[in-house]
Amino acid sequence: MTTAYTVVRGTRASQALAFAALVLVALAASLPLWGESSWMRDFVQIACYFIFAMMWNLLAGYGGMVSIGQQAFFGLGGYVMLALGNFAGVNPFLSVLLGALVAGLIAIPVSRIAFRLQGGYFAIGTWVIAEVFRLSVSNISAVGGGSGTTLTALRGIDKATRESTTYWMALACVVASIALVYLFLRSKQGLALLAIRDNEVAARSQGIAVDRMKLAVYAVAAFGAGLAGALYFVGNLRISPDAAFSVNWTAFAIFMVIIGGIGRIEGPLVGALIFWALNKLFSDYGSGYLIGLGLLAIVVTIYFKQGLWGYAQQRWGWTLFPTARRLVLTQAAASSPKPRPGAVPAAAAKPASATA
Known part of the structure; x- marks a missing residue:
């Protein structure tokens, strides 16, 4: 018998779930043809929550860079989208992607400031950077200053077309975000990011370009946050600095990731669905609703330390x-070599004294 090792990533259950997900995406793509407009608006809201939480999970859960200032890029994406649509005459739906791109590019010089800080100082520093963005935009009268303004570039598009186009764009952004993050985490670069998260010094000693990888992940997370912000406000039709750069966005993202499971692709998805449902049902209760969210987060962190999906995955x-690699042992019968023509069998070749 010979022993062989096979690297396995997926299981039959994951393959079945992936097939079900494809069927669900195909069904969701047809929603504007038979669904209600309120359903599409709800999906766009969930999609924005999920994309923003997924990018925070990529930054903190996989990269170890805990930021509480990602709302800077969320609001920046929304404002760039509005400025291009209202003042430059660019199609607002195209401006969604351009706003995300600008957010990702601005993250590069911002990272030179943020990466000078470590640990808790990094988290507080990103919050300060977000506040600088908020105060700066509040003093720009062209975009409404502190009171905000309305997206007027969509006035010539009827409501049904606007809602269906926003919905399809949100669905495409969700699928693309999941696919890109999943493929990245299965690559060598994904392993390098996990190594940096676990021990940055050890990763650097093994030849990993730590600074380059952290910058790339920070820029990608900013791009995703800008995409979520631009998508959210193209559906909301109005934007203001307090709404776009509110720290609540990052607080809610942390809540969603912790509830669903940090360091897992499925975690932000589960957390976004739970957060949207709670927001839909209990947001009218004011401060009591926020207290309930905090208590729920405490219960989950105590009894489900790896989140709800992490608990389901373990149980x-x-x-x-699936992104982890597993070694599976397989045993197979070793094939004996065929005897050469004219060769004497081993038993016959033994001397008489050996067989006596």
Whole structure:
């Protein structure tokens, strides 16, 4: 018998769940043809929550860079989208992607300031940077100053077309975000990011370009946050500095990731659905609603330390997007070599004294 090792990433359960997800995406793509407009608005809201939480999870859960200032890029994406649509005459739906791109590019010089800080100082520093963005935009009268303004570039588009186009764009952004993050985490660069998260000094000693990888992840997370912000405000039709650069966005992202499971692709998805449902049902209760969110987060961190999806993964083996590698031992019968023509069998070749 010979022993062989096989690297396995997926399981039959993950393959079945992936097939179900494809069917669900195909069904969701047809929603504007038969669904209600309120359903599409709800999906766009969930999509924005999920994309923003996914980018925070990539930055903190996989990269170890805990930021509480990602709302800087969320608001920046929204304002760039509005400025291009209202003043430059660019199609607002195209401006969504351009706003995300600008947010990702601005993250590069911002990172030179943020990366001078470590640990808790990095988290507080990113919050300060977000406040600088908020105060700067509040003093720009062209975009409404502190009171904000309305997206007027969509006035010539009827409501049904606007809602269906926003919905399809949100669905495409969700699928693209999941696919890109999943493929990245399965690559060598994804392993390098996990090594940096676990021990930055050890990763650097193994030849990993730590600074380059952290900059790339920070820029990608900013791009995703800008995409979520631009998508949110193109559906909301109005933007203001307090709404766009509110620290609540990052607080809610942290809540969603912790509830669903940090360091897992499925975690932000589960957390976004739970947060949207709670927001839909209990947001009218004011401060009591926020207290309830805090208590729920405390309960989950105490009894489900790896989040709800992490608990389900450990107990039942559910993995929708498997990224870990597992070595599976397989045994097979060793094939004996065929005897050469004219060769004497081993038993016949023994001397008489050996067989006596």
